[in-house]
Amino acid sequence: MNSTTPRRLAWSIGTTACLVLAASAAPATVAGAFAADSIDGDVAVTSTETVSVRMDASGTVVNARVYEQLVLSGRGSVDISNPVPGGLRNLDGFGGWEVRDGVQRVTADVSGTQRYRSVADYDGDLPVEIDVDYRLDGKDVDASDLVGASGDLEVSYSVRNMTAEQQEVVFLDGSGQEQTRLQAVVIPMVGSLTTTLPSNFTEVRSAEANAAGDGKGGTSLSFTMTLFPPIGSDRATFGYTARIKDGVLPDANISLLPVNPLESPSFSGGADSYAAGAATGADLTAGATTIDGNLLKIRDGAADLVAGLLQLRDGAGELNAGLAGTAAPGAQALAAGAVKLRDGAGQLSAGTGDLTAGANKLNAGAGALAQGLKDAGAKAPALLGGLEELKAGLTLVDNGLTTLNGQVVPGAGQINTGATQLLGALDAQLLAGLDGALGALAAAGASAADLPDSLEKATIQGNVAGAVGAITQVRGGLDTTVRGGLTQIQGGSAQIRDGVDAQTSAGAAATDGTLKNGLARLLGGVGLLxxxxxxxxAGLGQLSAGANQLSAGTGDLAAGAGKLDAGAGTLAAGTGDLSSGAGRLADGLGDAADGSGRLADGLATAAGSAPALPEGAQTLSDQGTSQLINVGNATAMDYGLKYALIEASAARAGSAQPFGAPEGATALAAWRMTLAGESGEGSANVTRGIAAAVLIAAGLGVAALRRRPTA
Structure with a gap:
């Protein structure tokens, strides 16, 4: 077919359901229907309009007719009006119809089935536009050029639904908000084109046709068309290629039927899949929005955790500095002093034993004692002063232990409580929140798996997988680094609190083997001294006042020396306990200093890693869940718009007959078109006619010559 030959045939139509819809069509007023006058009894009315079009191979309409069939079934009487075309002719007899102003009047008593069939010429619009292209050996040709030709033939058909009307369709986006779009809405139509290629068509190929042999050496081709979006398209393009010899062009027959995609079993599944896709997109949007909100909560909670860890890090540093720089060295010095005090108390105990023995001897040698008492009287005030200083020093140590208990024990307890609370919050809130987010992402991934395979589905699944990986990484960091640091804090602070409290609390004074108990005993011994x-x-004064009273005084001295010896023994035992407690205190404070150092190191590590938590949560929100929300909304809108377009097309499926049907009737419509082939017989008939005329003329001439009179 060359480019200068017209090939376009404009067809437009409004068509209802085909025969597949007849069983489900409920009585309703259709476009162009006339109100029924009356139907008495149980009578079903079915109106069928079939348009038959004959065209030549170039697509030019030769003739078109519309066949009307009105079927009355049941029992009763009817008096109805049926809209019909002009020039209606009765196919059931020679009688005419009662027609006035384009309306056929039918009055009948029905018992069983009655049919009224008629035909009329049709000059209205057709539903589709068709382009047919013929190429022979790569060149455009007319259909008539194929007759007797040989070569590689290519035939291409293009069928377009021309019933589109611009309508506003309403659908829901991913958040449930109504959206409106202006769309071209067609009457949904399906059809087929069939042709049978003769045996001189070989090497037949077609990517779109169903092909089969015709039993005579030829090839039957059948093409199907779904002429409405989004299930199909408003345009179908198809064709075939073949090698021909002594070519002809066979007829091609086209059938078109309207269909309701929401009711037809062949298409309702596709419509349902678009509705399900829209619902899945909405669910994905809602789930991603919830996950994104939880991620932002995690981000805020992680920021609070970072602040708390920084405070704990600073407090642990101060605690380590105090324990390692002051308390531990002081405890070491206290332990060394306690050892010396223990040794001195032992010597004092031995001396008081000697004093007792000397007192007994004094009773026998008062004369020698006078000078000794004089010397002792001079030294006694220094001894009492030393005991007073010792008592004051021990009192300061006791007060220092009380102060140490009042500061270190509560501080270590607060650190332990804070670490315990943070561990609880880590398990109950942060890790639980992340597990909830992983569960929601798993549900979103399962929902996305139900989507039809598409680029959007792959994007959704990729974003869900990325979000799961990011959350898993965040959760691993919390469960290892942060939990480990907090556990060290908890254990170290408990060790410090319990060790210091056991040695320095007020209750420890009554417990043997504690530093507080040793100091209490030492103070008691000093008091006795x-x-x-x-x-x-006093005794020395009395001795100095009168040697004559020495004998009596030496008895008291012996008794006092015995008490002194007992007190010195008690003092020696107390200083031994003090030395042991001071050693344990030094060891405990050393361990506390080591623990506080590890605590400070762990908190520093946690504080250094913790800022990544809110940053990771924000990144996951920006790059993961926010993208999921966008994809879910786009999916919901895409599928929602397509389903709304299907609904709008289905609504137009009820307005398809060219002329309409009686009110309440089941209305059916169909279109049958034939593209006539080219066989060359038309030209041959003309040639034979001319030859016959020539022969007749020649015969007449001969006869005239024979009748010419002779001279």
Missing amino acids: QTGGNDLL
Whole structure:
């Protein structure tokens, strides 16, 4: 076919359901229907309009007719009006119809089935536009050029639905908000084109046709068309190629039927899949929005955790500095002093034993004692002063232990409580929140798996997988680094609190083996020494006042020396306990200093890693869940718009007959078109006619010559 030959045939139509819809069509007023006058009884009315079109191979309409069939079934009487075309002719007899102003009047008593069939010429619009292209050996040719030709033939058909009307369709986006779009809405139509190629068509190829042999050496081709979006398209393009010899062009027959995609079993599944896709997109949007909100909560909670870890890091540093720089060295010095005090107390105990023995001897040698008492009287005040200083020093140590208990124990307890609370929050809130997010992402991934295979589905699944990986990484960081640091904090602070409290609390004074108990005993012994020293000083004064009273005084001295010896023994035992407690205190404070150092290191590590938590949550929100929300919304809108377009097309499926049907009737319509082939017989008939005329003329001439009179 060359480019200068017209090939376009404009057809437009409004068509209802085909025969597949007849069973489900409920009585309703259709476009162009006339109100029924009356139907008495149980009578079903079916109106069928079939348009038959004959065209030549170039697509030019030769003639078109519309066949009307009105079927009355049941029992009763009817008096109805049926809209019909002009020039209606009765196919059931020679009688005419009662027609006035384009309306056929039918009045009948029905018992069983009655049919009224008629035909009329049709000059209205057709539903589709068709382009047919013929190429022989790569060149455009007319259909008539194929007759007797040989070569490689290519035939291409293009069928377009021309019933589109611009309508606003309404659908829901991913958040449930109504959206409106202006769309071209067609009457949904399906059809087929069939042709049978003769045996001189060989090497037949077609990517679109169903092909089969015709039993005579030829090839039957059948093409199907779904002429409405989004299930199909408003345009179908198809064709075939073949090698021909002594070519002809066979007829091609086209059938078109309207269809309701929401009711037809062949198409309702596709419509349902678009509705399900829209619902899945909405569910994905809602789930991603929830996950994104939880991620932002995690981000805010992680920021609070970072602030708390920074405070704990600073407090642990101060605690380590105090324990390692002051408390531990002081405890070491206290332990060394306690050892010396223990040794001195042992020596004092031995001396008081000797004093007791000397007192007994004094009773026998008062004369020698006078000078000794004079010397002792001079030294006694220094002894009492030393005991007073010792008592004051021990009192300061005891007060220092009380202060240490009041500061270190509560501080370590607060650190332990804070670490315990953070561990609880980590398990109950952060890790649980992340597990919830992983569960929601798994549900979103399962929902996305139900989508039809598409680029959007692959994008959704990729974003879900990325989000799962990011959350899993965040959760691993929390469960290892942060939990480990907090566990070290918890254990170290408990060790410090319990060790210091056991040695320095007020209750420890009554517990043997504690530093507080040793100091209490030491203070008691010093008190006894002070009492004995005062008694000794009084005795020495009396001895100095009168040697004559020495004998009586030496008895008291012996008794006092015994008490002094007992007090010195108690003092020696107390200083031994003090030395042991001071050693344990030094060891405990050393361990506390080591633990506080590890605590400070762990908190520093946690504080250094923690800022990545809110940053990771924000990144996951920006690059993961926010993208999921966008994809879900786009999916919901895409499928929602397509389903709304299907609904709008289905609504137009009820307005298809060219002229309409009686009110309440089941209305059916069909279109049959034939593209006539080219066989060359038309030209041959003309040639034979001319030859016959020539022969007749020649015969007449001969006859005239024979009748010419002779001279």
